[in-house]
Amino acid sequence: MSYVIQAVLSNPRRPECDQITIPFPIPVDQYDKTVEMLQAIDLGFSVNRDCTVDEVNSRYSVLNTLVGTLVNIDQLDYLAKRLDGFCAGEVSQFQAMAHKLGLSEIKDFINLTYCCQQTTVITDFSDLEQIGKDHTMTLNGGAMPIDQYQAVNGKEAALQLINGGRGVITPYGVAYDNGMKLEPVYNGHQFPVYPYDSLFMVLEITPKRGLAEGKNPEYLYLPTAEHQIERTLLRVGITSPHDAQIRIDCNELPEKVDEALDIEYLSGDDLPALNRMCQAIEPLKKADMEKLNAVVLFAEAGDMMAVRQLAENLDLFDFVPGLQTPEEYGRHMIRESGHFDYDENLEGFYDYRRYGEQQLRQEGGQFNECGYVVYQGTMPLEELMMEDPAEKHQREQGLQMGGLAQ
Structure with a gap:
């Protein structure tokens, strides 16, 4: 099963429209398409x-x-x-408590995910010792020093629990709530912070005018889908990106990218460019991340568009990590690059420094703290880092259309 939930949805105001089946969680690369499918049956706009x-x-x-x-x-x-x-134990806790409480509202199910771990659910009574130890662990918040855990008389704890008569039989096991209360962690509007996919940034979103009473901040996880940005802003009452106040909650951008950008002072208007930059960086492997750090230094990139273009065109650059001098580069080229048949018997005759200096002049390369970088593209580097004219026009047209739909 490639999904956790698969739901068949329909429009209650348009019963003549077809149903739509959606698997959840929705992959980031399918989110925009999913929203547009919903919009085709007059859903997903709100x-x-x-x-x-x-x-x-x-x-x-x-x-x-x-x-x-x-x-x-x-x-x-x-x-x-x-x-x-959720692990297997949490699955039982969630289902048993949802049944015990008679939940049917999505808000309550979400809130239960934050507290069901406080409960004890027995699905197999054959090992009282383990039941008692697990119950004691649960009462201690799910963590105990190993010596205290081993000292627990599990059978005694299990019998005390069972004979207490507070268990409720459910299709998912016998549930003991241990005093759990269903707290409104989720208020029905703004989602609590919960990073899920691999990401570079978590942004806390609030209106510049301040949060209305009863409202909480929203969180945006980059990279994300374009519709997700719009809907995240709307959930916190923001209809225009300009009215958003941004606080960085988590930043995992490559080190030199982070240093090159003044992202401590983000505005809502920066969100589309920041997201596209993160989308360009996301597919890169660890070695390419190191290369991007070096290329950003080499190109003196100073904005998100430049970093994005460099990430998307990283194959136009050659990078040798760690090199700091012409001699080191000459040695690398002659001995390790594979361009030459190196003969160790002639080691004393190689002039690595001179060859390295010659290559630097020919290639126009540069050493920086990451290593040696060469740009091999034919387009001037300044032009490479500029925004595509067609994309710029599309973005400007979008800005002229105004704010977001409610």
């Missing part, structure tokens, strides 16, 4: 609960109580991401 759940297919069978309720696709997506990280 961040309100506008979709009726007609059917649910999931290993979490307790979620079938969502059928007939209204949800927003981002709520289903967030719930699926939360559940995707």
Whole structure:
């Protein structure tokens, strides 16, 4: 099963429209397409609960109580991401407690993912010692010093729990709530921070005018889909990117990229360019990340568009990490590059420094703290780092159209 939840959704206001089946979590590269599919049946334009759940297919069978309720696709997506990280024990805890509490609202299911770990669910009574130890571990927040854990009389703890008479039989095991309370971590509008996919940045989003009463910040995880940016802003009441206040919660950009950009003072207007830059960097392997650091220094990139273009055209640069002098470069070329048949018997006759200096003059390369970099492209480097004219026109047209749709 490649999904956590698969939901069949429909438009309650347009019953004549076809249903749409969506797997969750939605992959980032499928998110925009999914939103546009929903928009084709007059859904997905709003961040309100506008979709009726007609059917649910999931290993979490307790979620079938969502059928007939209204949800927003981002709520289903967030719930699926939360559940995707659950171990077998948490799966039992979530399902048993959801059944015990009789949950049917998406908001409550999301909030349960934050507290079901406080409960004890027994699915097999054959090993009382282990049941008691697991229960004691749960009561201690899921962590104990190993010596204290080993000292627990598991059988005694299990019998005390079972004989206490507070267990509730569910299809998913016997549930003991241990005093758990379903707290509103998720307020039904703004999602609590929860990084899921591989990412470079987590941004906290609030309106410049300040949060309204009862509202929480929203979080944007870059790189992301374009529609996700719009919908994240809307969830916190921002209809124009210019009105967004940005705080960096997590920054995993390559070191020299981070140093080259003044990202401590981001504005909402920077979000599209920042996201596209992160999208360009994301596919790079570790060695290419190191190369990008060197190329950014070499090109003296000073804005997000320049970094993005360098990341997308990294194959136009040659990079040898760690080299700092012409002699080191000459030695690398003669002995390690494969361009020459090196003969160790002639070692004393090689003039590495002179050859390295000659290559530097021919190539126009540069040493920096990362190593040696050469640009092999035919277009002037300054032009390479500029925005594509067609893309610039499209972006300007988009800005002229104004804010975001509610």
